Amino acid sequence: ETGVTQTPRHLVMGMTNKKSLKCEQHLGHNAMYWYKQSAKKPLELMFVYNFKEQTENNSVPSRFSPECPNSSHLFLHLHTLQPEDSALYLCASSQPNNGGSYNSPLHFGNGTRLTVT
Amino acid sequence: AQKVTQAQTEISVVEKEDVTLDCVYETRDTTYYLFWYKQPPSGELVFLIRRNSFDEQNEISGRYSWNFQKSTSSFNFTITASQVVDSAVYFCALSEGNSGYSTLTFGKGTMLLVSP
Numbered sequence: 001e002t003g004v005t006q007t008p009r010h011l012v013m014g015m016t017n018k019k020s021l022k023c024e025q026h027l028g029h030n031a032m033y034w035y036k037q038s039a040k041k042p043l044e045l046m047f048v049y050n051f052k053e054q055t056e057n058n059s060v061p062s063r064f065s066p067e068c069p070n071s072s073h074l075f076l077h078l079h080t081l082q083p084e085d086s087a088l089y090l091c092a093s094s095q096p097n098n099g100g101s102y103n104s105p106l107h108f109g110n111g112t113r114l115t116v117t
Numbered sequence: 118a119q120k121v122t123q124a125q126t127e128i129s130v131v132e133k134e135d136v137t138l139d140c141v142y143e144t145r146d147t148t149y150y151l152f153w154y155k156q157p158p159s160g161e162l163v164f165l166i167r168r169n170s171f172d173e174q175n176e177i178s179g180r181y182s183w184n185f186q187k188s189t190s191s192f193n194f195t196i197t198a199s200q201v202v203d204s205a206v207y208f209c210a211l212s213e214g215n216s217g218y219s220t221l222t223f224g225k226g227t228m229l230l231v232s233p
Contacts, residue, residue, distance in 0.1 A: 031219070042121075043208070043223040056220060088160060094219050103150035103169065103212050103219050108162040 003027065006091050006109035013081065014117055021076040021112045023091030030095065032074040033106060034066060037088040049074060081116045088113050119144045121211050123224035130199050131232055138194040138227045140209030146170075151185065151192045152210040152221060162208065168192065199231045 004025045013019050025032065034046040048056035049068040063085075065077040074091055092106040120143040130136045142151065153165040166176065168185050176183045180197045196203055206228045210221040 033220075040225070042225045043221075045220055045222075048220060090160075090162065092162075103167065105152060105164040105167050106162075106219055106221060107164065108154075111160040113160070 004091055004093055004107050004109035006089075006112050008112060009110065010113045010115075012115045012117060013078070015081060015083070017081075018077070018079040020078065021089055021091075021114075023074040023076075023109055025072055025074075025091075025093040025107070025109075027093055027107060028095075029093035029107070030071050031093060031104075032068060032071070033092040033094075034074065034076055035090040035092065035108075037090055037111070039087075043090070047076075078114075081114075083116050086114055086116045119146075119149075119211050119213060119222045121209050121222055121224035123207075123209055123227050125227045126225070127228040127230065129230045129232065132200060133198050134231075135195060135197050136199050136229065136231075138196075138207050138209075138229065140192045140194065140224060142190050142192065142209070142211045144211060144213060146213040148213070150212045150219075152212070153183065153192075153194050154208045154210065154223075156206040156208065156226070158205070165194075196229075199229075201231050201233055204229060204231045 007022045031050045033048050036044045045058050046060045047066045052068050063080050067075040088111045090108050090111045092108045094104040094106045122141045149170045151168045154162040156162050173185050182195045184193045206226045208226045209224045212219045212221050
């Protein structure tokens with residue numbers, strides 16, 4: 001299995017539920033990302049982990065809680081979400097940049113389509 | 118602050134037509150990188166190309182070509198002889214090259230519909 005794999009592909013949850021999204025990459029990358037894609041809005045960066053350390057939190061509400069146990073796995077724990085959180089959540093990974101002279105492209109998974117009812 | 122504008126929300130063409138997707142960016146950095154991604158209905162964003170700000174050479178890859186012009190802050194994407202399989206949402210993105218990882222700022226995307 002290669003690339004970036006996200007599970008589940010689809011998730012429907014109530015506002016009081018707790019669920020987790022999982023992402024796994026088999027590319028040997030050290031940086032992992034969560035992006036949110038809502039209808040008619042640009043992709044929004046949520047979190048970045050570089051070598052397992054969180055380096056970016058883009059003012060994301062605390063009802064979204066990321067976890068990166070190792071460089072290959074990334075989770076997004078969800079609790080007490082709102083209907084406006086319904087979106088496609090995309091995970092990505094990349095190699096570290098090389099002294100600024102090479103900006104690595106992100107490799108994305110297929111995403112988890114989340115619906116909050 | 119960096120910004121990417123894709124003014125075309127949706128483009129419809131007939132197979133074999135050429136089509137150009139526009140991308141205009143804003144950045145204060147002198148070192149930056151531009152990307153194009155394709156998102157088919159399956160949802161996965163597929164990386165197409167990366168250009169750095171030092172290299173304005175245009176690039177051609179099969180039916181795809183890219184025109185990078187710093188003077189107009191544009192990085193346009195042309196598909197020659199379009200095919201139905203080209204139907205997808207195309208995203209232009211910008212990254213400023215001063216960190217150990219890539220944080221991309223995306224445009225809103227252009228949906229391309231190619232009909233037979």
